[in-house]
Amino acid sequence: MKALISVSNKTGLDSLAHALVANGYEIVSTGGTLRYLQDNKIPVTAVSDVTQFPEIMDGRVKTLHPMIHGGILARRDLDTHHQACATHGIELIDVVVVNLYPFQATINKPDVTVADAIENIDIGGPSMVRSAAKNHKFVAVITNPDRYAAIIEAVSTPQGISEEFRRTLAVEAFEHTAQYDACIANYLGALESPNSLPQSLSLHYKKHSDLRYGENPHQQAAFYQPEALSGLSGLIQHHGKSLSYNNLVDAEAAWELARAFEPSQAAVVIIKHTNPCGVAVKATLADAYAAAYAADPVSAFGSIIGVNQPVDAATASAMQTLFVEAIVAPAYTPEALAILMQKPSIRLLELPDFFSFSEPFTQKVIMGGVLYQESNRVIWNKADLSTVTGQIAADQWSDLKLAFTVVKSVKSNAIVLVKQGVVIGVGAGQMSRVEAAKLALMRVQNNEGNQQTTGCVAASDAFFPFPDSITHLGHAGISAIVQPGGSKKDDTVIEACKKQGISMVMTGIRHFKH
Numbered sequence: 001m002k003a004l005i006s007v008s009n010k011t012g013l014d015s016l017a018h019a020l021v022a023n024g025y026e027i028v029s030t031g032g033t034l035r036y037l038q039d040n041k042i043p044v045t046a047v048s049d050v051t052q053f054p055e056i057m058d059g060r061v062k063t064l065h066p067m068i069h070g071g072i073l074a075r076r077d078l079d080t081h082h083q084a085c086a087t088h089g090i091e092l093i094d095v096v097v098v099n100l101y102p103f104q105a106t107i108n109k110p111d112v113t114v115a116d117a118i119e120n121i122d123i124g125g126p127s128m129v130r131s132a133a134k135n136h137k138f139v140a141v142i143t144n145p146d147r148y149a150a151i152i153e154a155v156s157t158p159q160g161i162s163e164e165f166r167r168t169l170a171v172e173a174f175e176h177t178a179q180y181d182a183c184i185a186n187y188l189g190a191l192e193s194p195n196s197l198p199q200s201l202s203l204h205y206k207k208h209s210d211l212r213y214g215e216n217p218h219q220q221a222a223f224y225q226p227e228a229l230s231g232l233s234g235l236i237q238h239h240g241k242s243l244s245y246n247n248l249v250d251a252e253a254a255w256e257l258a259r260a261f262e263p264s265q266a267a268v269v270i271i272k273h274t275n276p277c278g279v280a281v282k283a284t285l286a287d288a289y290a291a292a293y294a295a296d297p298v299s300a301f302g303s304i305i306g307v308n309q310p311v312d313a314a315t316a317s318a319m320q321t322l323f324v325e326a327i328v329a330p331a332y333t334p335e336a337l338a339i340l341m342q343k344p345s346i347r348l349l350e351l352p353d354f355f356s357f358s359e360p361f362t363q364k365v366i367m368g369g370v371l372y373q374e375s376n377r378v379i380w381n382k383a384d385l386s387t388v389t390g391q392i393a394a395d396q397w398s399d400l401k402l403a404f405t406v407v408k409s410v411k412s413n414a415i416v417l418v419k420q421g422v423v424i425g426v427g428a429g430q431m432s433r434v435e436a437a438k439l440a441l442m443r444v445q446n447n448e449g450n451q452q453t454t455g456c457v458a459a460s461d462a463f464f465p466f467p468d469s470i471t472h473l474g475h476a477g478i479s480a481i482v483q484p485g486g487s488k489k490d491d492t493v494i495e496a497c498k499k500q501g502i503s504m505v506m507t508g509i510r511h512f513k514h
Contacts, residue, residue, distance in 0.1 A: 001025045002071065003095035004047075006033050006063065006125060008102055011145045016097065017042045019152040025095065030055065030062050050091070063124040072096060072131040076138045095151075095161075096132035096141045100125045100176070104183050104227050114191065121184055126177045133177075136170035137163060143176040179204040179227060201372055203363065208233050214245045221245040231357045238337055240326065240347030247304065247326055250274055251349060254306030254328045257409040259355055260379070261308050263330075268292040269306040272299050279406050279423035281398075286314040291422045293322065296447060304328065308354070311336040330354035379405050380482075380507040389494050390503025392480060396457055400482045400505060403459030408511040412461055415440040415469070417478070419456035433460065437469040441476050455479050461511040463487035467496035474500025484510040 003025040007013060010033070017027060017037055029037055030047045037044040047062055048054050055062035063069075071093035074081040085092065101122040106112055132141035140161045142151055147169065154161045182202035189198045205224035214221035223243075225233030232252060237243070243251075254271040261267035261281060268288040270278035277299035280291035285307055293300050305319065306328045316336035319327065326347035327340070340348055351357070364371045379401065392400065403418040410416060410428045415436040417425035424447075427440030437458075444453050454477030463486045464470060470493055473481065478500075485506030487493065497504045 001095075002028060002091060002093045003097060004028045004063075004068070004072070004093050004128065005037070005044075005097040006030045006047075006128070007097060007099045008122075008125075009099050009145055010036055012148045013037075013097075013145075014040045014042070016148040016152060017044075019155060020095065023155045025155070028093070031059055060123065063128055066090070068093070068128070069131050072128065072139055073135050074138075075135065093132075094139060095155075096128055096139060098125050098129050098132075098141070099143050099145070100129075100180055103180065103187075107183075107187050108228065117187060122180070126180060129173045129177055133170040133173040136166045140166045141169050141173045143169075143173050147172075175204075175206070179206070183227065197361075197372060201363075201370060203370070209242075211245050211248075212242060219245075223248060230353060231359070232351070234352060236350040236352065238332065238348040238350060239341045241345050243326075243347060247347065250304040251306075251326055251328050253409065254304045254326075255351060255354070257406065258306030258308045258328065260405050260409075263308055263355065265308070267308045270296075270300050271304045271306065272302070275410055275428040276406055276423065276426060277303065279402070281402060281421045284314070285309050285312060286318055289315050289318050293318075295422055295424050296426075296443060298447075311340075313339060316340050376408065376511065378509060379408065380509050384508050386485075386506045386508075388485070388490075388504050388506055389497045390480070390501070392503050392505060396480050396503075399457045400459070400480060403457055404482050404507065404511075407459040407461045408513070410461065410513065412512045412514060414461040414511075414513070415473075416459045417441070417444060417453060417456050418459070419453075424456060425453070433462070433464060434466070434468045434472065436460075437472050441472065444476075453477050457481065459483065461513070463490070463510075464493045465489060467493050470496040470500060470502065474502055478502060480504070482507060484508060486510075 001024055003020045005017065005027055006029060013036065020027060021043055027037065027042065027044045028047055028050055029044050034044055034046055047068065051065040051067045053065060067090055070085065070090040074085055074092055101120045103120045106120040107117050129141055129143060132139045154165060182204045185202045205226055208223040208225040211221040211223055213219055232248060250271050253274040254269050257269045257276060258267055265281050266283060266285045266288045267281045268285065269276055270292050278292035278295040280288040282288040282291055301323055302325055304326045305324055310331035310333060311327065311329045312333050313335035316339040320339055320343065324346055326349055328349045328351060331350055332348060337348065340346060359375055361372055362375050399418045402421065403416045406423050407414050407416040410426060413430045413433045413436040415427040416423060417440050425440040425444040427436035430436040430439060441453060456478060457480040458473055458478050460483040463484050465487050466489060480503040482505045485508060494504060
């Protein structure tokens with residue numbers, strides 16, 4: 001029996017190789033793997049001794065040879081294949097252990113050159129993997145070091161590696177090469193058209209974890225991640241129950257909005273069903289939490305909280321009294337963890353790349369395809385702002401920006417009300433803009449402890465098609481509005497603002513969220 005081993009990742013390789021030799025396998029290897037096995041006193045034959053042809057072109061050509069691929073691809077149930085092997089002196093290869101040049105890790109380096117990337121495109125490795133996976137009825141292909149323990153156990157039994165296990169390994173192998181090719185295609189495609197959407201969309205994710213269920217208990221669900229842990233797949237869970245589908249969706253919404261604020265600003269975001277029900281920016285995190293919670297304490301029950309600074313003891317103590325599904329933060333102090341861990345179920349999530357993570361494009365699966373778009377990273381362009389009526393006081397600008405930042409994260413149609421650094425009313429997901437305005441005002445009116453709307457500002461995620469929303473906002477005492485503009489009735493809306501004594505800023509940027 002023969003095993004061909006050629007790996008980039010040598011984790012656990014010595015144990016596997018010793019087990020193969022102990023169970024009667026002759027090992028064939030190449031390059032760095034050959035030297036590694038020799039250094040570990042493991043009997044090994046060089047591929048060049050099998051092929052009777054040297055490795056050439058700096059190792060670019062070494063395993064692409066009939067003596068190798070014939071040994072892997074030969075069907076053991078066909079006499080003609082055995083005859084071909086006998087005629088040409090080809091020895092059968094029963095196990096192929098291959099993982100590929102680290103292309104993803106290479107292109108992740110900040111100073112990588114295109115030449116370095118090209119040299120880390122593996123050719124012989126994928127060819128051997130695909131050959132072995134195709135012939136998995138007779139050949140075992142191992143691409144994942146996590147499988148070594150199971151392989152060691154299998155080869156130590158009389159029956160060896162079962163056909164069922166070989167099929168499982170073959171599926172993993174084809175997934176491995178598919179991901180590898182997708183990564184290369186995406187990298188080269190980005191070089192060719194760095195500012196364009198790709199002509200072919202290559203997406204590959206591996207299972208990160210099974211989830212308890214999907215949006216509802218009768219739906220199965222799992223979380224899949226890209227090759228490298230990042231974003232939510234790289235989160236650190238310090239405490240609490242396992243995450244559900246809805247927890248992750250809401251955690252993303254909390255994180256996305258919380259990181260829209262500069263780390264120097266203490267910001268707290270309270271999310272319920274992906275929409276913010278309370279947002280505040282204050283001098284301290286504890287003050288921001290208190291203000292965000294007070295904006296809608298009823299909706300805050302069972303929420304997910306996002307913060308843009310490390311959670312400290314004072315903030316943790318304030319949060320401890322509320323039933324919260326999860327907290328998403330860049331970090332926690334030890335004192336904060338000790339306080340919050342007294343709640344048995346709360347999920348304490350830390351995101352190491354809270355601010356540094358970048359996703360230039362987003363995708364959404366629809367029936368029959370995938371929608372792909374640039375991520376919406378712009379709040380507004382200051383140079384393009386136009387005050388179309390009234391005057392904006394200096395202290396109103398920060399509230400207007402807060403309102404327009406938050407409205408970007410609210411399901412359309414959306415209206416957001418802000419006063420003194422606190423979101424006090426949100427009208428989300430309405431079929432008409434006037435209903436969104438009414439809902440935002442109603443949420444303030446229904447909250448006995450909330451601030452009054454007189455003197456607060458409002459943001460709209462899209463233009464006002466009619467002046468009816470302005471009338472309602474004006475009667476409630478709204479002093480300033482920020483909106484994209486662009487309606488055929490902009491002039492009518494502006495006139496309505498003048499009559500109500502409302503200042504209005506147009507941004508030229510719409511923030512629909514579907």
